[in-house]
Amino acid sequence: MKDDTASQPPSEPDPWGKSARTPEEGRFLAGPQRRGSELARTARILFEFIRGFRALHYLGPCVTVFGSARFIEGHRYYELARETGSRLAKAGFAVMTGGGPGVMEAANRGAQEAEGYSVGCNIELPHEQEPNAYLDAWVDFRYFFVRKVMLVKYSNAFVILPGGFGTMDEIFETATLVQTGKIDGFPLVLMGRDYWDPLLGFLRGTMVREGTIAAADADRFFVTDSPREAAHHVLEVATRRFGLAWQRAPKPRRLLGERAPAGRARRLPSKPGD
Numbered sequence: 001m002k003d004d005t006a007s008q009p010p011s012e013p014d015p016w017g018k019s020a021r022t023p024e025e026g027r028f029l030a031g032p033q034r035r036g037s038e039l040a041r042t043a044r045i046l047f048e049f050i051r052g053f054r055a056l057h058y059l060g061p062c063v064t065v066f067g068s069a070r071f072i073e074g075h076r077y078y079e080l081a082r083e084t085g086s087r088l089a090k091a092g093f094a095v096m097t098g099g100g101p102g103v104m105e106a107a108n109r110g111a112q113e114a115e116g117y118s119v120g121c122n123i124e125l126p127h128e129q130e131p132n133a134y135l136d137a138w139v140d141f142r143y144f145f146v147r148k149v150m151l152v153k154y155s156n157a158f159v160i161l162p163g164g165f166g167t168m169d170e171i172f173e174t175a176t177l178v179q180t181g182k183i184d185g186f187p188l189v190l191m192g193r194d195y196w197d198p199l200l201g202f203l204r205g206t207m208v209r210e211g212t213i214a215a216a217d218a219d220r221f222f223v224t225d226s227p228r229e230a231a232h233h234v235l236e237v238a239t240r241r242f243g244l245a246w247q248r249a250p251k252p253r254r255l256l257g258e259r260a261p262a263g264r265a266r267r268l269p270s271k272p273g274d
Helices: 023-028 035-056 076-090 103-113 144-153 165-179 193-209 227-241
Strands: 062-066 094-097 118-123 137-141 157-160 188-191 221-224
Touching: 035 137, 035 144, 062 076, 062 103, 062 144, 062 165, 076 094, 076 103, 076 188, 076 227, 094 103, 103 118, 118 144, 137 144, 144 165, 157 165, 157 227, 165 188, 188 193, 188 227, 193 221, 221 227
Parallel strands: 062 094, 062 157, 094 118, 118 137, 157 188, 188 221
Antiparallel strands: none
């Protein structure tokens, strides 16, 4: 019997974020467990939330950039994200991503090149895939849902570049939180008009026509191919609608494991009169 294994090409590493689940993830999603193990897991999840809260508490005004991990330097979407990260940093925002390669790396890189603050919420993976090299600070998370909370909780706006299922999940989860009033109507910016046009056509055509969303829901997105327009829109909405203003950052408490970003001027959101 012929052995075909020798003729098989060497396997390539899994794309970032696409590795096989960890044993912990498998157990967590496998239904009811023993009471003791469920209690211990709940404690680990609580600790992970607290660690994220403490690490990101002094982040200041921040924009989260979503997009595919698969685009490499030189690709038009990589360069678009890089320029957008730079523009956002120059406007005074920290730039936060999922900490991986592709669009995430590009946005973090652009923020650093503009001498802004670059942050990553990295997910722990079985094969020890590291966060990208353009982060001033990052937090590692075991649970995807904890990481997703952090990416939304500390942002004043969301910029979304082309991506796959994960990006679509982030778009619609954020849009749902805005639609249902769970978060304020922060800007949702789609970049790469030709990529998003079919999706927007489906929203404005099929979904609005069938009554599954309102016309206003489909108009929540600001669509542009211009990093300058994206940064201007985010800054304008943040300052005019939500009263983002200059304010001195409170002093971190070392007892709680807090520390402000070193060597960076911080700006924090405040309402007029606060």
